[in-house]
Amino acid sequence: MLQASALSIGYEGRLVAAGIDLAVRRGEVLCLLGPNGAGKTTLFKTLLGLIPALGGEVAIDGRPIGALSRSELALSMAYVPQAQVMEFAYTVLDLVLMGRTAHLGPFSAPGPRDRQRALGALADLGIAELASAEANRISGGQRQLCLVARALAQDAPLLVMDEPTASLDLGNRLLVLARVKALSAQGYGVVFSTHDPDQARELATSVAVIAHGRLAAYGPPHETLTGPILSAVYGVEVTVERTESGRHVVAPSERGSQVRAPSMDLH
Amino acid sequence: MALAHADGNHRSAVVLILLALLLLASLLLASALGPYPLMPGDLAAAVMARLGGEAAPGPVDTILFQIRLPRVLAALLVGAALAAAGASYQTLFRNPLVSPDILGVSAGAGFGAVLGILLSLPVIAIQGLGFATGLATVGIVYTLARALRSQNEILVLVLAGIVVGALAGAGISLVKILADPYNQLPAITFWLLGSLAGIKVSDVQTVAPLVILGLVPLGLLRWRIGVLSLGDDEARALGVNVRFVRGVVIAAATLITATSVSVSGVIGWVGLVIPHMARMLVGPRYDRVLPAAALMGAAFLVLIDTVARTAARIEIPLGLLTALLGAPVFVWLLARGRRAWS
Numbered sequence: 001m002l003q004a005s006a007l008s009i010g011y012e013g014r015l016v017a018a019g020i021d022l023a024v025r026r027g028e029v030l031c032l033l034g035p036n037g038a039g040k041t042t043l044f045k046t047l048l049g050l051i052p053a054l055g056g057e058v059a060i061d062g063r064p065i066g067a068l069s070r071s072e073l074a075l076s077m078a079y080v081p082q083a084q085v086m087e088f089a090y091t092v093l094d095l096v097l098m099g100r101t102a103h104l105g106p107f108s109a110p111g112p113r114d115r116q117r118a119l120g121a122l123a124d125l126g127i128a129e130l131a132s133a134e135a136n137r138i139s140g141g142q143r144q145l146c147l148v149a150r151a152l153a154q155d156a157p158l159l160v161m162d163e164p165t166a167s168l169d170l171g172n173r174l175l176v177l178a179r180v181k182a183l184s185a186q187g188y189g190v191v192f193s194t195h196d197p198d199q200a201r202e203l204a205t206s207v208a209v210i211a212h213g214r215l216a217a218y219g220p221p222h223e224t225l226t227g228p229i230l231s232a233v234y235g236v237e238v239t240v241e242r243t244e245s246g247r248h249v250v251a252p253s254e255r256g257s258q259v260r261a262p263s264m265d266l267h
Numbered sequence: 268m269a270l271a272h273a274d275g276n277h278r279s280a281v282v283l284i285l286l287a288l289l290l291l292a293s294l295l296l297a298s299a300l301g302p303y304p305l306m307p308g309d310l311a312a313a314v315m316a317r318l319g320g321e322a323a324p325g326p327v328d329t330i331l332f333q334i335r336l337p338r339v340l341a342a343l344l345v346g347a348a349l350a351a352a353g354a355s356y357q358t359l360f361r362n363p364l365v366s367p368d369i370l371g372v373s374a375g376a377g378f379g380a381v382l383g384i385l386l387s388l389p390v391i392a393i394q395g396l397g398f399a400t401g402l403a404t405v406g407i408v409y410t411l412a413r414a415l416r417s418q419n420e421i422l423v424l425v426l427a428g429i430v431v432g433a434l435a436g437a438g439i440s441l442v443k444i445l446a447d448p449y450n451q452l453p454a455i456t457f458w459l460l461g462s463l464a465g466i467k468v469s470d471v472q473t474v475a476p477l478v479i480l481g482l483v484p485l486g487l488l489r490w491r492i493g494v495l496s497l498g499d500d501e502a503r504a505l506g507v508n509v510r511f512v513r514g515v516v517i518a519a520a521t522l523i524t525a526t527s528v529s530v531s532g533v534i535g536w537v538g539l540v541i542p543h544m545a546r547m548l549v550g551p552r553y554d555r556v557l558p559a560a561a562l563m564g565a566a567f568l569v570l571i572d573t574v575a576r577t578a579a580r581i582e583i584p585l586g587l588l589t590a591l592l593g594a595p596v597f598v599w600l601l602a603r604g605r606r607a608w609s
Contacts, residue, residue, distance in 0.1 A: 048500075048504055050503055050504065071506040077504075081501055086496075088363075088496055090550075094275070094550075094552055104490060
């Protein structure tokens with residue numbers, strides 16, 4: 001279980017947000033929402049132990065991450081960054097094999113068993129046929145799935161995904177979301193940042209909204225993804241509407257999407 | 268032609284064996300050619316005699332073991348070192364356009380060596396001074412970059428390398444102005460263009476352990492160094508101790524580059540072009556590129572140095588030859604498009 005308590009995040013001399021408490025267990029999906037620049041990426045980096053917390057603590061299964069080595073951290077938590085074109089033309093299999101790094105001795109390279117695990121991870125995501133393709137030359141959605149496969153090959157119970165659906169077209173987005181859902185059903189704990197409240201509602205067991213230097217809302221989707229909260233956080237009037245099929249969607253308010261000043265009076 | 272199939276292991280093993288054979292062939296050729304050509308029979312007889320504990324009769328033994336082989340082995344070591352250092356820095360800095368002197372090691376070693384020439388020091392002292400200033404330059408660059416405490420450690424390292432390297436370059440210019448134009452200046456110029464003309468057995472005995480000392484950690488950490496090419500954050504999240512591995516790469520690559528430059532002078536292009544060609548053959552994985560680049564660099568410099576000492580009545584500086592060959596090859600690589608260098 002990943003737990004943040006009274007966490008302050010930021011960089012040396014610059015506090016981005018404070019007072020963050022959250023937790024993710026196996027089988028749960030925590031969706032992280034917030035306006036641009038609110039600190040989602042900073043929070044991710046802090047949760048992953050890439051930058052130190054300015055205050056409070058992040059713990060995995062009760063152990064503060066500061067006390068864990070890089071390898072131990074990698075064995076308990078895998079990071080899925082946003083897919084980018086790389087400088088070197090690695091094959092998909094090479095890229096996924098890098099997920100095995102924490103399982104290797106310091107002077108070892110991956111062996112046949114690591115290769116099997118990597119191919120298995122690709123097969124789990126339905127992209128086994130891409131193994132020998134060049135990772136820079138497949139679609140953005142496929143590349144994102146590759147990075148998910150790399151995280152699976154890492155065999156860590158927690159997946160931390162940085163906007164895995166950003167810049168994906170509709171088809172690829174739905175594909176990635178379906179896979180994430182299946183993974184949480186398999187027992188992975190998932191932290192997932194997104195800009196899309198509807199996506200969060202679809203996927204999340206809990207939602208954390210970070211805005212105005214703090215955790216503006218935290219709880220189950222139906223309590224956090226409400227019109228008033230989203231309006232206040234994003235500074236745009238929105239309502240949550242129920243469609244005929246019973247889904248909820250966020251839409252601009254009927255009164256028109258007049259912009260209002262971001263408010264701090266949430267709780 | 269970047270590798271794109273799952274059985275890359277198999278293919279890279281075949282390529283490595285072929286490169287090893289190429290190196291062996293270039294060693295034989297280089298040992299045979301010279302002002303006093305040695306036939307394969309002569310070579311075999313001389314080697315057999317040595318193995319039997321005695322020297323072959325006539326001049327063959329002296330020519331082969333005292334003159335030619337030390338120089339050929341030095342070319343092998345320097346070529347392997349420069350190509351391995353280039354491959355390592357390119358991976359570390361995630362930039363295929365980086366060469367081994369990115370952190371100022373060549374300029375630094377060059378400054379020390381030309382200063383040694385200016386002070387009329389003995390050859391061994393010139394080499395030692397070049398080696399020491401090469402290491403010191405990178406030490407200063409690394410310390411400076413750490414002291415600046417930037418979020419983007421790689422960028423600051425490169426910029427610090429440019430600054431300190433430029434300073435060392437200015438120092439070289441100053442030494443040239445101060446040097447005796449009839450005696451020292453030609454020696455300085457010749458040294459800066461790179462040459463293995465003065466190599467002795469003792470040089471090889473010094474250079475070999477230092478180059479091996481640098482190559483071993485690069486070989487041991489080959490997988491983790493490759494993971495660094497994904498960027499610091501991703502490498503950390505995958506379980507790599509980035510600062511440690513990066514420190515080892517910089518120390519090892521600097522050691523072998525400084526060793527090479529101090530014994531051979533400045534030889535450009537090998538560390539830039541050879542790793543590219545290695546990637547074309549075995550794909551971008553560092554654990555495959557490192558041995559391929561080292562073998563190719565060794566064979567390349569052994570052959571180039573053979574040309575340098577046999578093609579004309581005077582010694583042709585190695586830096587000239589590598590530039591003549593390296594520049595067009597690099598343009599050709601660029602013309603092949605991005606795939607070719609990644």
